[in-house]
Amino acid sequence: MATKLGRIAGLEVRARTSSLIAFIIIYLLLGLIAIFVIRLPLSSAITGAFMATLLHFASELWHNLGHAVAARSTGYPMNGILFIGPLAMSRYPKDEPELPAKVHIRRALGGPLSSLLLTLILAIFVWNFSPDLGTTWWVILFLLLDNSLVFSFGALLPLGFTDGSTVLYWLKNVNNGQ
Numbered sequence: 001m002a003t004k005l006g007r008i009a010g011l012e013v014r015a016r017t018s019s020l021i022a023f024i025i026i027y028l029l030l031g032l033i034a035i036f037v038i039r040l041p042l043s044s045a046i047t048g049a050f051m052a053t054l055l056h057f058a059s060e061l062w063h064n065l066g067h068a069v070a071a072r073s074t075g076y077p078m079n080g081i082l083f084i085g086p087l088a089m090s091r092y093p094k095d096e097p098e099l100p101a102k103v104h105i106r107r108a109l110g111g112p113l114s115s116l117l118l119t120l121i122l123a124i125f126v127w128n129f130s131p132d133l134g135t136t137w138w139v140i141l142f143l144l145l146d147n148s149l150v151f152s153f154g155a156l157l158p159l160g161f162t163d164g165s166t167v168l169y170w171l172k173n174v175n176n177g178q
Contacts, residue, residue, distance in 0.1 A: 001016070001017075002014035002015060002016045002082055002083075003015055003016075003017075005083075008061070008065070008081075009065060009068060010077075011064075011065075011068055011078060011079065011080050011081055011091075012079065012080040012081075012091075013061070013080065013081045013083075014080065014081070014082050014083070015082070015083035015084075016082070016083065016084050016085075018084055018085045019057075019083040019084065019085060019086070021085075022085045022086040023053055023057065023086075025086075026053045026056060026086060027049050027050060027053040028049075030048070030049035030052050030053060030142070031045050031046060031049035033049075034048050034049050034135075034138070038138055040134075040135060040138070044134065044135040045135075047135060048135040048138060048139050051135075051139050052138075052139045052142045052143070055139065055142075055143050056086070056143075056146055057083070059115070059118065059143060059146060059147050059150075059151055060083070060086075060087060060088045060151065061081065061088070062114060062115065062118055062151075063088075063111040063112075063114060063115045063151045063155070064078075064081045064088050064089075064090050064111060065114065066110040066111045066112075066113060066114025066115065067090045067107055067108070067110040067111040067114075068081075068090070068110070069110055069114070070106055070107050070109065070110025070111075070113075071090070071092070071107045071110065073106070074099075074103045074106055074107060076092070076096060076099055076103055076107070078090050078091060078092055078107075079091055079092060079093050090107075090111070101170040101171070101173035101174040102170075102174060104166060104169075104170040105166075105167050105170045105171065105174070108163040108166040108167050108170070109163065109167065111151070111155060111163055112151065112152050112153075112155045112156055112163055115147050115148075115151035115152040115155065116147075116148075116152040118147050118151075119144060119147040119148040119151075119152050122140055122143050122144040122147060123144055123148075125140050125144075126140055126141055126144050
């Protein structure tokens with residue numbers, strides 16, 4: 001069962017209860033890191049951890065909107081996004097016809113490419129600004145790592161549920177002439 005959160009860019013956005021649980025866990029972990037590793041003051045740690053957690057989920061939404069742009073460009077668009085735990089998945093129409101492998105590959109690469117673009121923007125920010133910005137800088141650094149390690153390069157790892165698994169699966173079909 002998933003709760004409807006609304007619509008964005010024509011996509012129905014839903015979330016399972018596991019996403020709320022993941023939000024709380026991520027928030028607590030980031031808060032503990034902010035207090036005990038980075039040594040931020042308590043109020044900054046609470047605020048920074050909350051912002052970083054919100055922005056993690058916003059980054060996942062950005063990633064899926066990248067899939068949506070790629071899917072629209074193929075002529076076979078997505079119809080929704082479903083948040084499950086700390087991640088989300090792109091939803092496609094159930095009555096979608098059988099598609100060529102190249103369409104699946106193009107749609108799968110849209111998310112990691114959009115996340116890579118965001119990673120590059122965040123890298124410029126982190127490179128050009130100083131940790132003297134305090135909590136804001138640490139939140140942006142977290143987002144840089146999150147987007148590069150989870151949503152860009154991590155998404156391309158063939159873990160069975162990632163974009164990389166989709167690409168590998170369909171590359172086999174492209175190589176078999178489909």
